Amino acid sequence: MSDGERLAMLDDLEQSGLGWFWASDAHGQLTYLSGAIAARLDVPLDELLGQPLTTIFAAADREGRGKSLALMLGAHKAFAGLAVRAARRSDGAVLRLAGQPVTTPDGRFAGFRGTGADITDEYHREEETERLARYDSLTGLSNRHRMAHQIEATLTAFKAARRNCAVMMIDLDRFKHVNDTLGHAAGDDLLKQVADRLSRAIDRECEIGRLGGDEFQVLLPDIDDRGVLGDMAMKIITMLRQPYSLDEGRCVIGASVGIAIAPHDGVTREEIVRAADLALYASKNGGRGQYRFFSGELENETIFRRRLEQDLGSALRDEQLFLRFEPIVEAVAGSVCALEAHVCWNHSDRGMIDEEEFAQIVEGSALLGDVGRWAIGAASLRAAMWPDSVRVAVNVPVPLFLADDFVELVAAAIEAAGIAPSRLELEISEAVFFGDSSVVDRTLAALFKLGVRLTLDEFGSGFSSLAYLRRAPFDSIKIDEKLVAEAERHDSRELGLVRAIVALAGALEMDTIANGIESADLLAALKGCGVRYLEGPIFSEPLDEATLEQELSQGSWKIEPGSERTRRARRRTVFRKIQVIHDDYAYEVTLRNLSKSGALIQGLADVPKGTQFVVDLGGGQLAVATVTRSNGDVQGLEFEQSLIEDGSGGLCTRNRVSPYALAAAGTPLAPLAPGKFIGMDQGGAVPKFGYAMQPA
Template identity: 70%
Template sequence: MSSRSASVSASPGPRGEARAGSTLSDAQKLAMLEDLEQSGLGWFWASDADGRLAYLSASIAERLELPLGELVGQPVAQIFQPAAEDGCAKPLALRLGSHKAFSGLAVRAAKRPGGAILRLAGHPVFGPSGSFLGFRGTGADITEEWYREEETERLAWFDSLTGLANRHRMAHLIESTITAFRAAKRNCAVMMLDLDRFKQVNDTLGHAAGDELLKQVADRLGRAIDRDCEIGRLGGDEFQVMLPDLDDRGVLGEIAMKIIAMVKQPYSLAEGRCVIGCSVGIAIAPHDGVTREEVVRSADLALYAAKNGGRGQFRFFSGELENEAIFRRRLEADLGTGLSERQLFLKYQPVIEAKSRKVTGLEARICWNHSQRGEIDEEEFASILEGSSLVGEIGRWAIREACSHAALWPDSVRVALGVPVPLFTDETFIEVVAEALSETDLPANRLELAISEAVFFGDANQVDRTLGRLFKLGVRLTLDEFGSGYSSLAYLRRAPFDTIRIDSRLVAEAGREDGRELGLIRAIVALAGALEMDTLAGGIETMALNDALTQCGIGYVQGPIYYESAERETVEAEIMGEGWRIEPSSDRTARARRRTVLRKINVIHDDHSYEVTLRNLSRTGALIQGLMDVPKGTQFVVDLGGGQLAVATVTRSNGDTQGLEFEQHLVDDGSGGLVTRNRVSPYALASAGAPLAALSPGSYKAMTGAPGEGQSIPQFGYAPNARSEQA
């Protein structure tokens, strides 16, 4: 027996005889221990007084896939490292250095970090004089148990599909972070993300494609955010991001736009290519809530507003959103009543031949005359309808209604309308179209149906059959949203389209100076010409864009500079004449959809607050009205509400009106509005005694900490009309 086995031999009793109960010789005992080692049921190790490995069962070395000769004599603390990757520096070295017994320590070989996991136990050995001789211990292979527990823990805290944090982990992280940050008066931003058009991919390409898509989205999110954060998938197509120590809404807006831009890029899946979108809601603690529940709820409301605003957008939370969200849900619930009580109606926008300016068709847009809200225009109605269970039923109503109207128009004017994907894939769709044409005696070639590229996500055979039956029926077909990111020549080869409608976002971007999008539009026009198809561009808002598109060879145009959507009676009065022609005009502009800026705000000078009227607002400055004799160079703190304070200088002054220039530019709020980058912390407001919104106009000494008591003295007087408003 080798000398390295001597440490495990039986110790003699006080009189030299074997301990009670032992009937084996030393050789038999050593043979038994070697059998035990080789069986894998028991492993042994020993170190010397300097912490170097003196003995190791050969079977352990084999399990670690390391030569035994290279291990003996090496420091034990360098041979093994903790199995858990938790950043612990020297737990084994500390245990060995303390000369105290230990057990249950999970380790792995430092040279084989992905290999076997061992559970070590050891006890110190001391000589007769009390000197430390080293450690003796045992080991056990717990590899399977370790990885099984690790997987169980991973499933409990991480999403099994994407590897991101799951709902429970995100809730725990946000809760603990906000709680800790509340004591330290630090900020924490939370983003809620929802994928747009993901359901279409899942429904048409299948759940396997949807799962692969979610994996790719998770990867893109990780690459889009280049700062400390935690990203989680809450379930379905909903994601969440926590960004600690960030309250700059300019930076947050840039991150949100980068996420939106990266998520909407085309995806290549085994089942085909697709494009989706992303909407983002943003809330910041402590401004939008001081608990996890409050902040997440605020981010949810902001996300809901972003989706309702047209999708592919981001929104910051504001106090107005809660009422907006409640009212929006009521509208969605009222949709069935709106259909049954005939509150829905169609408006029409002319389709104009670019060269002759002649109106050749009218595109139907669905609007809603709500009993309480009043008229809901086509853009807002489309966002309400999307995702509704009534989308198919309302689509059927629109086809019948449009055909009945067009039957009364001149034969030279077609009617066009879009077909929702759920209606196109409905088995009764062809019968709906045929019945509408038959009941109204409308020739099939006067009905033009716009088919979204999204229908091609579905069963190819079913799509081809439906398109073929529409072609036999004689209906004209338009491929809608071409150039939106997942366009394919295969669609044009497979389907009998008459017109290609260029995606509105591509048209809008074509108005920029770089001209890259115009090059794409020229290519689409050339492709359409080769396939003997017409081209249509909508949403044209400027003469410059119109001229550029016309030079590209666009066949048909639409947009505010030609004609906005109008009531049926209005357009019918025009088309019943000799021939309706419309010349573009720069005097016509799109309806303003932004919230009005005309409102009362406070401006602070020294320690006094004045109420004024905000006339307009830009990134760089504002125009206020209400104060008299304010000299140029005067500095104000402009209170835009909700803790938004902007330092501004008067750059021009005329009577009761002043032009202000901001010291720091405002940033986009995601919905066409402007906000300050940062807000006054609620902690600072609380230390002043009350939220800023609750402080009455007058002295701001409590906030600034200025000395003195009593009411401040105003330096500027109100204009006569403003003074009457103050009374």
């Protein structure tokens, strides 16, 4: 074959795109390039010749893990499989280069000769495959596998550098109901909007992932301040509970958040993720729409609550459930016109579980509908023993309302009790309107025909729609308790909403009910807005049957609001043992109460004002405090740094003792123990204060 024929064949090969060629001199400057390559790069050939290869091509590696062109050329060794693209166009064609070094007869390096191939389509297919393997296809967030890798890598690196990081677990409340009633397309759209809001809610470096379903995870490096994390969690909860617009309609969901911090709550990925999971579980059980930090006590709390859920079936079979009744008062006359039934549980081991805790246990349980069935029957039988002027109100779980035999159940309960249908008031959540509209309308019409009273519960919680208010035969609207609470805190705007709801109800010939009222000021404001029926601790806590029987024995019952009545605190920190440290000596005392700014302790004698203590609240929570008042064996303390909300009604310190500091002192790096943190070696320490009474 002649040289001319060989060159012609090479030209044909270059033009076909099957084989491209390039060459450089000893200085790395381009001396030859197939015209087809220049065309693929969309750069004129004469602008490329004579230029350094490193300014023409850039590595196409996605995350900078690949080989460097400059290093490959500088090594003067053969290379292959190097993916590059035009340095001036990051979105252009992707080429695979191979090169062989060229030497002169005397062995000096003279440059490279090589080949190239267009791998653009192959590269993008691999890129998409790799992206799908690491990212959630629906939301674009990191997926479970990538989040696990990121957490693992971060914890490993941060352990060596003694840095902190936090992990948040986020679970959507009521998402399943939206998905079941509006369809999976609506659910997918909702998840996309949630992902977008999450990305906007967190204004610092982080990694956000969707683990699947409605569960999300956030990795936050270099943070252990629980005040900052709590504010961030509350911002996420607030943003996620704002209304969503979907093609299928408007909806509102909520979110619960669990937070764990490394290395305080865990050192390995398994430990820290498990801690965040336990915190999330606790926040959901605490009433949802909350955040919760991990603490060592949560594991026992979680195990116990799961056992309670498992025991619920026995409670129904063995008649362990009972009712307590909360008065609903007519605003003008002050007389009790109805009693709302609350389900409680007389547990064989735990004892009495009140209505608040029971509601948290039963929510989401498969037995929620069965509990509702029992409550309607039991409440109707109890109402038969009251004066005819007093109704009984029962909350209807959504699954029970949507059951095929619900209307028959209500009719049977009324007949068995022998009461007028109008004396049974069913409180129905707005969430039922996410169900099949024909089923909902048919059920409401049948209940109306039956003659029971219907109350639209939690109005203003976010589901509210005038469309179903117009078509549904409700007798009254119950204003959402959270809206009432906001009206007490912020007054003007929220009270304006209450007035608007009252006006709307009046136009539709419906009554209004407000509950959760504790203060005299809020009571007066609600009366001023025209709310007809009122309920809350300012009138009475839920009453047992014996007390109720006594109150109703006179026929009519009026309740004067009492300003001293307040809702029972759900979480009490009083009367627990803690340690306080002074001059290297640890004293055990009784914590009587706790606030953000200070505490009241009991047990030490002769403690002067101005004494400084380090208060050990457990789990590495140390607070420096000064005695501001001392009376006998009781001291009032003021904290140097205020405590913060823990997201579930309690208080905690912003920061905790660092496990890294303990490790530096010779202790193995490990999560903080849940109990008392300082077990002082008091061999040479002398107590300055004596015990006024021996601690139990």
